[in-house]
Amino acid sequence: MLENLFVGIADWLRSLLGGLGTPVEINEAIVMLVKLVAILVFILINALWLVYMERKVAAYMQARIGPNRVGPKGLLQTTADIGKLISKEIVIPGKADKVVFLLAPVLIFVPTLMVFAVIPFGKNMAAIDMNIGVFYLLAIASLSTLFFWMGGWASNSKYSLIGSMRVVAQMVSYELPLVLGLLGVIMIAGSLKMSDIIAAQEHTWFIFTQPIAFLIYFTAAVAETNRCPFDLVEGESEIIAGPYTEYGGMAFAMFFLAEYANIMVICAMATIMFLGGWHAPFGLDFIPSWVWFFLKMYALIFVVMQLRWTYPRIRVDQLMGFSWKVLVPLALANIFITGIGMKIYQAIGW
Amino acid sequence: MLRTQEYFLNFGPQHPSTHGVFQIILTLDGERIVKAEPVCGYLHRGIEKLAESRTYTQVIPYTDRMDYLAAMLQNLGYVQAVEKLMGIEVPERAEYLRIISGELSRLASHLLATGVYALDIGGFTGFLLCFRERERVMDLLEELTGSRMTLSYARIGGVADDAPEGWLDKVKKLMDDMPGYIDEYNGLITGNEIFQARTKFVGQLTPETAINYSLSGPVLRASGVNYDLRKVRPYGIYDRFDFEVPLGENGDCFDRFYCRVREMQQSVRIIQQAIEQIKEVDGPVIAKVPKVLKPPKSDVYHEIESAKGIIGYYVVSDGSNKPYRVHVRRPSFINLGYLDEMLRGYLIADVVAILGSIDIVLGEVDC
Amino acid sequence: MKEKIAPVEEIKQKFGYIEVDEQKAVNVPAGKLLEFMQALKDEYELDFLTNLTAVDYPEENKFEVVYNLTSTTKAYGLMVRTGVDRENPVLPSVFPIWGGANWQEREVYDLMGIVFTGHPNLKRILLDDKFEGHPLRKDFQWEGGRE
Numbered sequence: 001m002l003e004n005l006f007v008g009i010a011d012w013l014r015s016l017l018g019g020l021g022t023p024v025e026i027n028e029a030i031v032m033l034v035k036l037v038a039i040l041v042f043i044l045i046n047a048l049w050l051v052y053m054e055r056k057v058a059a060y061m062q063a064r065i066g067p068n069r070v071g072p073k074g075l076l077q078t079t080a081d082i083g084k085l086i087s088k089e090i091v092i093p094g095k096a097d098k099v100v101f102l103l104a105p106v107l108i109f110v111p112t113l114m115v116f117a118v119i120p121f122g123k124n125m126a127a128i129d130m131n132i133g134v135f136y137l138l139a140i141a142s143l144s145t146l147f148f149w150m151g152g153w154a155s156n157s158k159y160s161l162i163g164s165m166r167v168v169a170q171m172v173s174y175e176l177p178l179v180l181g182l183l184g185v186i187m188i189a190g191s192l193k194m195s196d197i198i199a200a201q202e203h204t205w206f207i208f209t210q211p212i213a214f215l216i217y218f219t220a221a222v223a224e225t226n227r228c229p230f231d232l233v234e235g236e237s238e239i240i241a242g243p244y245t246e247y248g249g250m251a252f253a254m255f256f257l258a259e260y261a262n263i264m265v266i267c268a269m270a271t272i273m274f275l276g277g278w279h280a281p282f283g284l285d286f287i288p289s290w291v292w293f294f295l296k297m298y299a300l301i302f303v304v305m306q307l308r309w310t311y312p313r314i315r316v317d318q319l320m321g322f323s324w325k326v327l328v329p330l331a332l333a334n335i336f337i338t339g340i341g342m343k344i345y346q347a348i349g350w
Numbered sequence: 351m352l353r354t355q356e357y358f359l360n361f362g363p364q365h366p367s368t369h370g371v372f373q374i375i376l377t378l379d380g381e382r383i384v385k386a387e388p389v390c391g392y393l394h395r396g397i398e399k400l401a402e403s404r405t406y407t408q409v410i411p412y413t414d415r416m417d418y419l420a421a422m423l424q425n426l427g428y429v430q431a432v433e434k435l436m437g438i439e440v441p442e443r444a445e446y447l448r449i450i451s452g453e454l455s456r457l458a459s460h461l462l463a464t465g466v467y468a469l470d471i472g473g474f475t476g477f478l479l480c481f482r483e484r485e486r487v488m489d490l491l492e493e494l495t496g497s498r499m500t501l502s503y504a505r506i507g508g509v510a511d512d513a514p515e516g517w518l519d520k521v522k523k524l525m526d527d528m529p530g531y532i533d534e535y536n537g538l539i540t541g542n543e544i545f546q547a548r549t550k551f552v553g554q555l556t557p558e559t560a561i562n563y564s565l566s567g568p569v570l571r572a573s574g575v576n577y578d579l580r581k582v583r584p585y586g587i588y589d590r591f592d593f594e595v596p597l598g599e600n601g602d603c604f605d606r607f608y609c610r611v612r613e614m615q616q617s618v619r620i621i622q623q624a625i626e627q628i629k630e631v632d633g634p635v636i637a638k639v640p641k642v643l644k645p646p647k648s649d650v651y652h653e654i655e656s657a658k659g660i661i662g663y664y665v666v667s668d669g670s671n672k673p674y675r676v677h678v679r680r681p682s683f684i685n686l687g688y689l690d691e692m693l694r695g696y697l698i699a700d701v702v703a704i705l706g707s708i709d710i711v712l713g714e715v716d717c
Numbered sequence: 718m719k720e721k722i723a724p725v726e727e728i729k730q731k732f733g734y735i736e737v738d739e740q741k742a743v744n745v746p747a748g749k750l751l752e753f754m755q756a757l758k759d760e761y762e763l764d765f766l767t768n769l770t771a772v773d774y775p776e777e778n779k780f781e782v783v784y785n786l787t788s789t790t791k792a793y794g795l796m797v798r799t800g801v802d803r804e805n806p807v808l809p810s811v812f813p814i815w816g817g818a819n820w821q822e823r824e825v826y827d828l829m830g831i832v833f834t835g836h837p838n839l840k841r842i843l844l845d846d847k848f849e850g851h852p853l854r855k856d857f858q859w860e861g862g863r864e
Contacts (some may be wrong), residue, residue, distance in 0.1 A: 062478040158359050162381065162698070228472060229544055237367040237470050238699050312536075312545050313472025315699045318383060391843040398828070399852050561789055564766050564817025575789060577765075582792045583721055651785050651796055653767060662768050664783060674855075677770040679785075687820040692721070716843060 006290065007124050010035065035127040039116050050260040050301065057305045067263075082257075089248030094248065097154040098349050104151035105254035111143040112261040119268050120194050120211070122278045122290030133194040134186060134273075138179055141224075141265060144258070145171040151255070152243030163242025166231045166316060167226070173323040174223040174230075179282065180331035181216035184338045198277035205276040212334045214274045216327055221266035223323070225259065227264040228308035235313050267300035268293075275300075295346050356384055357465030359698075363392050367470050367569070367702045370712030374689070374701065383701065386693040389684055393716035398705060401676040406432055406622060406643045407415075407506060414500035416680060417714040420459035420657035422451045423505035428676075431652035431663035435645045444508035444635045445587045446628040450521065451494060451503055453617045453624070457528075458487045459657035460610045460617070463709040467607050468539045470706035471548050476539040483531050486524055486707040493517055506643060522625050528618045532611060540608060549604035553692050553704035556558050556601060566681050567659025568613065569708055572598030572605035590627070591620045603707035636641040642671050658682050658709055680717060682710040723761055723788070723795040732756070742796035750799050751809045754784070758814055762788045763795060766815035771829045774857045779802045780831055784811070801831060806852060810836040828853040 012032060017027040052067065052075060059066025067074030092098055113241040117132045120256075130136055145168055152164020155176035178301060186192060188209060189200040200206075207214045223230035233281035244255045275296045314322070362373040369385025371392035377385040391484045397416065401409045413424040426448055433440065440448075494513055495503040503510050539545055555565070560573040570577055578595040580588045596612035600606025645667040653662030659681025668674040685708050692704055724740045732753060736744040747844050757763045768785035779800045801808050810833035812818045822833045823842040830839040830851035833839055841848065850857055 062475050063482055064478065235471060235472060235699065237702050241365065309475050311473060312468065312542060312548060314544050315548055316697060318547060394843040396852060417722060561764050562816040564815065577789045651768060660767060662785065664768060664770055666772055675772045679768040684817060687817065
């Protein structure tokens with residue numbers, strides 16, 4: 001049965017371990033470990049695939065073909081690229097802070113991986129269904145600012161420094177509308193637990209009840225992942241590559257893949273919060289819930305990629321102005337209106 | 351009171367947006383520019399000195415290497431200067447071929463400028479779309495001259511060769527397609543909200559400053575100064591064509607960019623008219639000039655409207671078969687002269703926007 | 718091709734110290750340069766300094782500095798030349814009159830070694846700061862090349 005494919009695998013593993021006669025706690029821990037490793041492998045492979053997807057999307061938007069040599073339809077191109085990057089020497093700039101410099105690309109993946117632990121990929125398919133799931137996700141996701149800053153600062157290069165200054169300014173500014181945008185959804189759902197929020201969308205997705213919140217969240221999320229048109233952090237025509245200017249080889253690849261993993265996080269989050277998570281639309285239940293989840297997520301990722309290959313980059317003062325003068329007031333107004341709306345609904349006893 | 355410290359940033363010589371090996375030493379206060387010192391010369395090859403030990407014909411390929419994006423216009427300026435020095439009359443058909451190839455060169459250069467400007471602002475797709483059409487122009491030029499960029503097509507007294515069979519029809523086909531392509535750029539780049547926010551009222555130049563600092567080409571015309579040599583002092587046979595000179599209003603980056611886009615439309619018009627008119631003109635494509643050119647002892651200054659601005663050639667002859675002195679007035683070089691003042695008070699991102707809108711080519715700046 | 722040239726006869730009558738040759742180019746003594754140039758800009762609307770360069774004439778022991786002026790309003794042009802002593806090549810800068818002289822004078826200084834007094838930032842522009850000599854002078858010796 002496809003619907004319960006992954007849940008079934010977990011149950012089978014559990015019963016297998018149960019037959020060995022080890023204590024239940026250890027069995028549970030082993031199952032949890034397997035789940036997390038599975039997610040880790042999935043994310044890394046998916047990030048590779050997203051790079052390929054981005055190159056193909058870009059190519060078709062620009063009247064080109066894109067990668068088509070390595071593997072069928074060029075599918076193994078990014079694998080080959082990563083293979084090349086791994087084999088490269090890691091060059092450490094002479095005046096760099098060596099420890100921090102090398103630590104940053106290693107740590108950059110940590111918040112992303114931690115976040116994925118709470119994301120429900122399908123019915124009963126969250127590794128951990130925490131009762132403060134949204135809060136945990138937002139708190140962990142904002143950690144990545146620190147690692148960008150670490151990389152930029154430790155490089156001891158001016159371009160890296162400017163880039164990491166921009167990272168901090170941009171991430172902090174857009175964290176606020178991002179969270180405030182989500183607050184509207186949380187108010188209606190009345191819970192921070194992912195499964196509750198998804199359950200609340202069984203009949204109506206929140207994108208229909210909270211359209212402004214969705215736009216605010218999505219805009220801020222694109223900015224959070226440093227994607228065009230908000231890619232000032234690595235704006236290659238201005239500051240070369242921002243915090244990663246001095247990185248090469250696998251260290252650079254880690255930053256690069258982390259970007260795609262982050263896109264996945266924000267798109268998965270948008271799916272959960274606004275697009276009904278793994279719920280099937282129009283009663284199309286015969287397609288497994290996790291397929292729906294991924295379909296929605298990839299549709300959003302596709303939008304993010306289209307944005308990048310359509311728009312130019314905005315300037316740093318415009319970026320700040322847009323967050324503080326447009327998005328934040330809009331998000332606050334949205335919360336206010338949502339609150340009033342909820343009270344009216346309660347008053348008329350719906 | 352918060353105490354801040356100014357710092358230096360070496361913008362280049364290895365930087366993706368300086369369009370070559372060019373350096374600007376920026377003094378920054380945060381991201382704001384306090385002072386900018388342009389440093390050029392990384393590509394200096396001493397073409398003016400080299401020309402002194404070449405014969406008059408041998409100098410032509412060197413002119414290609416200056417503005418290699420619009421090489422035909424560089425050739426044209428030089429050969430017209432020598433023709434003026436010697437009093438050579440150029441055959442009709444050669445004049446038309448010069449116009450067509452020259453305007454194609456201008457198209458190629460402006461297409462590159464438009465695309466690269468989109469890239470400077472951050473839009474990658476506009477860049478590749480412009481390159482798609484530039485490739486077609488390049489193919490046509492290759493078919494005509496045998497070379498894609500360094501054409502060396504002009505000769506003293508005419509052009510190297512007549513157009514191959516069917517070539518004019520191909521040019522006509524491209525010219526029929528061009529307006530549609532230009533609409534595409536306007537839709538993708540010019541009309542974009544973010545693009546306009548980035549470029550409008552950035553790096554403004556008043557007409558007085560633009561004239562005072564001898565800026566030329568689209569940079570001058572974007573400030574509203576109607577000074578296009580093709581119109582003001584027509585050289586060759588430009589007085590036979592009907593075209594307009596696009597002008598800007600604010601003299602900002604957007605106007606400079608949009609001037610180029612509209613100039614492409616005018617170039618298309620000129621080529622279309624030239625193709626119509628050349629059909630009635632037959633005959634040689636090069637005048638009867640002696641094998642060894644020995645111009646009379648004299649000097650001459652001749653300038654034409656190149657893609658980047660006014661390119662002028664000052665040629666001094668001492669009566670021998672080699673020029674005594676060749677000096678080139680390079681528009682990119684002189685247009686950069688006001689960069690420092692233009693950049694002050696703007697942000698790092700604007701450096702890219704302003705430098706890109708001047709549209710320099712380092713081969714020409716450094717000569 | 719007909720050249721549009723500024724009314725040289727009229728200018729000649731007004732300024733007795735200039736010479737006009739058969740090409741209708743104007744030769745002006747170095748001492749009167751600034752005064753003459755300012756008058757050209759103010760009275761004849763020659764507001765655009767298109768070209769500024771120099772030629773070395775070792776036999777006559779002089780550099781000739783050439784100014785090409787045009788008018789953006791009247792569409793005519795004028796070539797002005799001035800001689801400067803080869804042993805002591807010093808000339809007043811025209812930067813206060815036309816800002817366009819800024820980089821062009823630096824280039825002439827760099828390659829020809831003529832010092833323009835009154836220029837705000839006269840230093841080498843194309844060559845390295847440590848470079849010795851001025852390559853466009855006829856007596857400049859260099860290795861390599863083709864003679």
